[in-house]
Amino acid sequence: MPKVTLLTIGNNLKKRIETRLGALERAQMQLSTGLRVDKPSADPGRANRILDLKANIDQSKQFVSNTEHSEALMDVANGAYQGVSDVLFRAQDLAHMAQSETNNSSDYKYYAAEIGQLVESVLDMVNIDFAGVPLFAGTKTEGAAFEAQRGSTAPFTRKYTILNDPSLRTLEVSAGDGSNFNDGDEIVLSSGEISEKVLIESIQTIGDRSVITVTGQLTRPYFVDGNAQISNADGSIVTSLTRDAAVGSLVLPLDQVQNTIESGQVIRVQDVDGGEDILVESVETDILENRAVIKLKHSLQRSYSVDRGAEVFKNEDVGIGDIIGVRYIGDNGTKQERVGRNSFVPTGVPGSIVFQRVFDHLIELRDAVRNGGMGPIGQVASKLEHTTEHVTVRQTEVGARINRLHVMRSRLKDQVIGLKGFLQKVEEIDMTTALIEYQTQQALLSASLSTGSQLMSSASSLLNMFS
Known part of the structure; x- marks a missing residue:
């Protein structure tokens, strides 16, 4: 039979109390935070499940944001389609009016002028952008979708405001070399045969580099490749620039x-x-x-x-x-917005598919009407009817996508709510259960301490009796 010593009894008692104390600490943590797990090591399986649920929630929230963005973009595109449709209906009315035998030369002039303005309106509509990105230029992220060719050109100068002075006032050297100079020092900046004297206004050390700001402006740029360097007044300290002063x-x-x-x-x-x-x-x-x-x-x-x-x-x-004439200057790509793990919605289409024929037929109608009604107005009017149907079909497709996005957004929001509810069940603990567990662990620890005290006292008495 193995020998049971007082040390063995004490070690076993210590382990039991530490176990009870750990259980009490976990119960106290759960009661104070309301969470089942405060660190991954406490319950790796549950912690991993919680992380997966949070990742799914974040992903679903991003998909909700994507659907809202796509829906707003599609609403703007739908407005453009509606505007073009209205223009085409008006153009058809003008075409029918231009075929009247009661028209005089002035009437044709007015009809042609209005049709010309309709062309301008369509150009404005289809070159619309959403948050700076053109809607009908394919996958292009800037610029316009269509470019107008006009009867003549004139020189024009655009003027732009400069927000920040494009100044030459800073020099960069290594932090160690920068420590050789002080505010107010006169230094010589040189590159080959060119040099100029400047005064140091301030020196700022940022990490491993020193940024020297000089008073006034440098007369020209200085480049590292051109062996640009600075030196003190007597030339005893020479330091190369680490970045172009340009x-x-x-x-x-x-x-x-x-x-x-x-x-x-x-x-x-x-x-x-x-x-x-x-x-x-x-x-x-x-x-x-x-x-x-x-x-x-x-x-x-x-x-x-x-x-x-x-x-x-x-x-x-x-x-x-x-x-x-109007020329398409976008590309033939189609922008896609991801609205689900395996779901994408086309949000940007090449405008040439829909609107090129609109421009061609409107310009053709204007020229026919301008010709005093002698042009093929009836033939062009028939083309406009087919073009209007084509635009209407495209607008219907956009409307269907908007409806789809609306349904997806609602479903994704419900999914987020469901995932949050499930996460709450996995992550959070019932407070009544937590309180009972805490009180139970308190009682067990108290009992272990009391029992241990009595056991150690009895064991000590027995040992004293036989010693």
Whole structure:
């Protein structure tokens, strides 16, 4: 028979009390938080199930957001289809009126002028965008869907406001080298045979680099590839720049830039001291901040200040006069919005499928009416009827998608509610049960302590008796 010592009894009692104490702590945690699990190690299986449920809820919420976005977009598209349909009905009325034998030359002139304005209206409708993205340009995310060709052109200069000064005032060196300079120091900035003296206004250390801001403006950009460096007045300390001291971008208002500046185009930056032409490399937009960052192909040759009238200009030829043709400039792709794990809804379609024939037939009708009623008005009117039917069919498809999205949104919201309810059952504990469990564990711990105390006292007495 194994020998039972007082130490063995004490260790067994300690383990039992620790077990009871752990159970009491879990019961106390559940009672205070209302949760069954406070950390994955407490119940790995349940914790994993909770994480899966939360992931499903987040995914369903995202699908709800996607359906709401798609539904709003489709509502705007539906309005455009309705507007085009109204225009086509009016064009058919004008076509019938133009075939009357009682018309005189002035009547044809007025009819043709109104049809011309109908063409302009359709162009505005189909070039509509939603949150900055064109609706009928396929998968394009900026620009227009259709471009009008007019009878003549005229030079036009667009002007843009600069939001932030494209200034040359900062130099970057390593943090260690930057510690050799102080505010107010005069330094020499040089690159090859070119140099200039500037005063340090401030020095800011950010991580492993020091950003030196100078007073005034640099006279020209300085590049790392050109061995740009700074030195103190006597030349005893020489430090290379770690980043080009150059202006490579401009910040302009988004509402001015949108659909007017694109990559590959030439713009001009100018102030009272002159200006320079520069090629646009890319355009980055920020809808929330209403600004566009114009990345330049090359750096500006000098600083520009808004206080000195710095602005951006873009010269272009714009069409004037009647529209003689309309060309689709989108792509043939179809934008898809994910509204379920395996569900997608087309939200952006190529406008050429629906609206190209609208423009062609309206322009044809205008020209026929303008010809004093001698053109094939009846034939064009028949084409317009078929085109109207085609637009109506497309509008019906959009309406069906809106209804589908409405049903899906309701179902997804119900799904989120159901998942949250199930998560509550898996994650949360019944407070009455938690209270009873807590009181039970308290009683068991108290009993274990009392029993242990008595056991240790009895064992100690027996040992003393035989010692």
